[in-house]
Each structure stands twice: as structure tokens, then as C-alpha cells.
Amino acid sequence: MERMHVNPRAGVVRDGTRDLAELPKAHLHLHFTGSMRSSTLLELADKYGVRLPDALTSGEPPRLRATDERGWFRFQRLYDAARACLRAPEDIQRLVREAAEEDVRDGSGWLEIQVDPTSYAPALGGLIPALEIILDAVASASRDTGLGMRVLVAANRMKHPLDARTLARLAVRFADQGVVGFGLSNDERRGMARDFDRAFAIAREGGLLAAPHGGELAGPSSVRDCLDDLHAARVGHGVRAAEDPVLLRRLADSGVTCEVCPASNVALGVYPKQADVPLRTLFEAGVPMALGADDPLLFGARLTAQYEIARRDHGFTDAELAELARQSVRGSAAPADVREKLLARVDDWLAY
Template identity: 65%
Template structure:
């Protein structure tokens, strides 16, 4: 007697979702980077040419330096208003093609300020294009302004005040304030005032923590920055006490499996403790982090959850729901996305 035919797998591309961890330069299409480099006569490292995606590691300072060098080479190709607008629009188009209903794009405007006259016009250009791209693609784009751990905490306060002036929860507005770069650098508590400024303006607190450093760093971030979400936070899984703190506080974790593996945090996708985090009750939103350097986008993270970590369609739908609920998307966007996730799961 023949068995029942296998049911076709639901497409993760068709699964509605929110994307909460995507960096501005790191969102760039590799083809766009190469085109911009040619136009400007800039020579890219071979790791961004024939050897792409690059072999990376951040297990030590030398590995992080190589990662940062590639990132800086890509960022050097982004010059002026047209380039800023192009990156925002292409990020929105790529997310829309992958079922993302809401994207929170993280940017430090300091990195793009000089050609356009300062951090204020840089941010305003990005916000203006985010509004336009949202209308055209149907994927809402909010912006997270991120300070860098390797700059002075006073610079972070300046960025927090700028972000606060553009705070809101609609496409083309600033929805959160972050802290990025090598978490082994700088002192987390010294950035507390910047996050206080951002919180007072109603912005989500979304610092990076718990990827390159372990549970102690997560605890310090919880104590000093009052996060709503943690960029990564995956190493909370190494401590029952810290993971319980994360869950009890309702802090969402922006987990980026391909990034974790590429940077040497875990040896393989099957080792990323996504299941442990979910089973403990953590709110998890999958993110792509830097597709330009890691060679994988948002749908790839859902496919990894299915193929490497054993999540069935119901589990994938729950991850998508968590991403929407952890977002700063407007209520109507969240409601529509959640209804469509239910339809996908049925």
C-alpha cells in the first residue's frame, strides 16, 4: 500500500515577518557594492570579489579587524545622497521580496555625514527615502539610529538627541536607538545617558550585547541600558539565571544565526541555541545582520531554523509572530501581519 504523498513545504518567503536586525551598509547588494566601487575607481578586497562571501571570524581582535576592514571598504563606496537613497530603497525591495512587512534599518549617520554636510542631513535623507520606499514596496521601513562603542559616549548622546527629534512609529521615522561595533570595546554603562535620552523620546532601546561576549555582558546591558531588545543576545543561553532575567523582563532577542556562525561564535548552524531560547520563553526575532558580508538574507535564517534546528511550520510561524510583536511597527501593520501569518500557518 502506498503512503500518502508528502505535503509541499510552505515557502518561508511567503511567511509574513518583521526584520529587526539589519545594518545599513551591511544590507547592500554585492552587485551594488561592486558597481559603486567601479564608478569611483576604488579597489575592493578580493574577499568582496572572487572570494565572496568572505571567510570570517571574530573570535579574537585580529579576526574582528578583518571583518571591520571589509565593512569599512564597503562603506567607503557609499558617497552622497544618491547612494544613501539607493541603499535604503534596495533594502526595502529585498525585504519586500522576502515577505517582510516591516524593516527596522540600523544606521550610524556619522559614517555618511561628510559628503552631505553633516549627520542631520544624512539622517534626513535616509528617513525621506524610507518613507518613499515604504510607499512603493509595501514594506514599512523604520530607522534605528545606532551609536558606536568605539567612539566617545558623548558622541552617542549627540546621536540620541538627533534620533529623538525624529522619533515616531511610522515609516520614515526613527523607531529605536542602538549601540553597535565590537562589544569587547568600550564601557557599556558609560552609554547609559544616551539611552536615557532616547527612552525619554519614546524610542526602543536596542543595543548589541551577548554575541561576542557571554551572559555577564548581557546582565550588564540589562542593568545599565534598560533594553527593549538585544541585538543578538544569543549567549544568554549559557546561563539559566541570565536567560530567566531576559525572559522575565520581556526583552526580545534579535538572533542572527548565519552571523553567529560566520563570526565564529558557534561552529555550525545546528549549534546556534535558538531552540533553547524559544523553549525558555524568550521572544526571538530572526535577523540577517549583514548580508553583504555573510552572504545570507532573512529568508535564509528561517530556512536554517527549519532545516538545521528542527522548527516545523508552526514553530516558524511563532518566530514570525514574535518578530512582529517585538517590532515598533504601527498597530495596523502588526495586526495585518499577524492575521496573514495565521493564514500562512493554516
């Protein structure tokens, strides 16, 4: 019979390996609509009479390949269809509460959820009301679940840079109400990073962390652009930096955290299989990483699954997995006392 050891701090250990769902960690790359449970999407679609694409109703993650324009359009169409089911404050409250519950189940002690409030403004009474509703939902979910939870406002690089400036000013306005960072999402092959430099300057001057996307669908140059033009403290994805040893050294020396999402890298066709995602290359180069789930609604894998990929497909030991968790905590915008507690809990997990 298989022996199992139960530890109130570290959960169940099987065959000498620790339970990764019990590993304390921070979650720094989770998109708002993409965090939704599939069951919730189906219920909301029924509530509002929304006819979803078959790919969202099959019960299996859709097959996607976003490395060409047609594939990215299909991914975006599915995301937009899901977002169309979020129409009322109670839908926002439910989505955020369930995202928090999923993160707690995965051992997360801190979550920074990323949202472009302009996408929800038409249904929620405008841009400011939309962000207020989202922040209220985050505060409520944090109180109810005990999860530290904040918001990263993200501009859309497919829109005009002036829109990004408006969002940056809005994000700064709400910096004392739960907004901790400013991002730039959507297809990184479109729109030059430097076009958004003023928006990021506004955000940084307002005390927000800069965390634009780069280095997934586009190559190492997009990561350099995030550093040079937007002064990124974190880079969403960043995995393609592994193709440039000089860039790897720069990321390691500067301590810029890459928010790496292995499941979505393969689901979007960036790499053929999990073993090809350069987690080991980044780790051994000393690049800080924060593993993230990106859009579990579409990719079918939440936070713990990303650590399981690192263990199963890349041979990460428990000590290395604990270091990945520490890096996620250090790269977060969590207050110092929250970081210290999480880091101590990581040590406890590893010490068992």
C-alpha cells in the first residue's frame, strides 16, 4: 500500500514528493475573464441567452494556435464571447470570489488579477463605475477567503496609446483602493512598446508597478522593448528571452521577474510540448520567475498545474520548486509583512 504522510502545514506527501497545492506561492499572471470557471461561464451564458462557440461548451480546453493571425483571432473571439457573459455587478462579484477560491485551493497567498476595465464599462455604467465594482469585488473576496488580492490595470496594445494614458491615470487614482500595477496586454506583435511609454511613465510616477506583456508571441526584442521603453519591473511571459543569452543576463542582473505561464505557452503554439518551454534555461540563468495560469478558462490549467509541469516535465526538485515560489512572492506587490509570512511558510513546506 502506498504510504501517505499528513502534515498540517504541508499537506499530503506521496512517494517523498510534497503536495504542490500546499506550497505557498503568489499568483501574478491571471487575466480577469480568463479566470472564470467553465461551469460559471455556462450558467451565465444560459442566464443571458448567450450562444457560446462550441469550443467553450465541450468541457475540454479549446485547441488553439495563436502564433499566426488567424489563430490569435480565434483565441480573441473565444475570450470576447466569454466576457460577453459578464453583465452585472453580481457576475463580477461571483467571478472574483471564485477566482480567489481557486487560488486558495492552489496554495496561493497573494493574487494580482489583471483587468482592462474598458472591456466591462459598457455593461457596468462606465469606466470609473466598472473599476469601482471590480475593486469592491476584490476587497470582498479577499476578506471572505483570506487571500491577499489586488488589481493590475492593463491597457490594450491594439488600441490607441491615448486610451492607455487614460487608463494609467485611472489606475493611479485608485492606487490606494487596490490597484498595484499597470500592464499592457493583447497581441505583442502589434503596436510598438514605445508608443505606450507615456502611459507607463504616468503609472510609475503614481507609484504603480510596470508589468507589460512581452516575449511570448514575439521574440527577445519585445522583452528588450519592455525594459528599454516601458521600464518594466516585471514582464508578462518573457519566455522568449531564453533565445538571447545577453538578455538573460540582463534580466537576471536587474532582478526583473518574468511571469511564465507554461500551459498557455503550449496551448497557444509557442512551443510544441511542455518539455520545450525553457523553464530550466531561465531558472539556471538566474532570471526570477513567477509561474502563472494566464487564462485557465481557455487553457484548462490553474496555478498548481504550472508547478506540476515544472516538476514533471523539467525535473524541478522540491527545493527548486520552493525557490520558484519564493521568486513569485518577491516579485509581487505584496506588502513586506505579507511577503515575509509567505516566505516563512515556503520554508516550512520545504522543511517537512
